Amino acid sequence: MRKFTAHNIRLDDGSFTRKEKGIDMSQHPVMLICKRVIEEHYPNQTYIGRRIVDIGCLEGGYTVELARMGLDAVGIEVRQSNFDNCIYVKSKVDLSNLTFVHDDAWNIEKYGRFDIVFCCGLLYHMENPKRYLNILSKICDELLVIDTHFSVVETKEKFNLSDLEIHEGLKGRFFQEYSDPNKTQNENAKWAAWENHRSFWPLYNDLMDAISDVGFSKVYEVESPTRGIHNQRATIIALKD
Structure with missing residues (x-):
């Protein structure tokens, strides 16, 4: 068994990649939210066969669960050790609609367009998030799910952040x-x-506002446990017309 540092994934033989974590990725709060949003947006399982990308997929846990829903799921991961874990997981699950690619998230346009884009825990690692949101808008046809940190006006923050600045036209x-x-x-x-x-x-x-500016007609936050835990983190849904 390979060493996993993050995702507790159920494999087809009934084993788990990080059993000590308790719940597996199918019950992860962000996964449950994403599943609910997809099911609401595509009623009667009309999401089956649609293309989704999990950007910065880490060890592939979300990607696997999205594929198990019946989506044509692509996970993109840049770190070799994480990608090796993704490939290991793929070898242990019978999902022909599951694909992993070893690449930088900035190269996502190489992989075509997607009905759904899932961007969890990645945007707050970008120096130019609005430029990246523009790219996501180009490759996303219908639904964007983002789980990310954000800043607040108050100076007393949990994270060690700089003073307020303007960057890419954003505060x-x-x-x-x-x-x-x-x-x-x-x-x-x-x-x-x-x-x-x-x-x-x-x-x-x-x-x-930035998500709206790049071409999404409806942008809203959904209730998420990460909001209560981190305060400065939100799960955001964006839709195209």
Whole structure:
């Protein structure tokens, strides 16, 4: 068994990748929210066969559960150790509609268009989040699900963020991913950005406006346990006409 650091995935033989975590990925709060939103947007299982991408998929746990729903699921992961875990999981589940690719999230346009885009725990690792939202808008035909941190106006924050600044036309704060800007592509820093030494967290309203500005006609937050735990984290749904 390979060592997993994050995702507790149920394999077809009944074993789990991180059994000590208790609940498996099918019961993860963000997965349950995503499943509910997809089922509401595509009633009567009309989501089956639609294309979805899980960007920065880590060890593939969400991607597997999305494939088990019947979606044509693609997981993109840049870190080799995480990708190796994804490939291991794929070998242990019988899902012909499950694909993993080893690539940087910024190269997502190479993989065509998707009905649904799932972006969990990635946007707050981007130095230029609005530029990335523009890319997501280009490849997303209908539904975007984002789970991300954001900044607040108050200075007393849980995270070590910069003073308020304007970046990409958005108000927000910078978060330091790496202390040395010349050392960023760290294979072992699984909870840090891949190639930028700092990331930008827009204020909540600026983030919502940015998602709308790039081409989504309806943008709203759904109730999520991550909001209560982190306060500065939200699960956001965006729809195209």
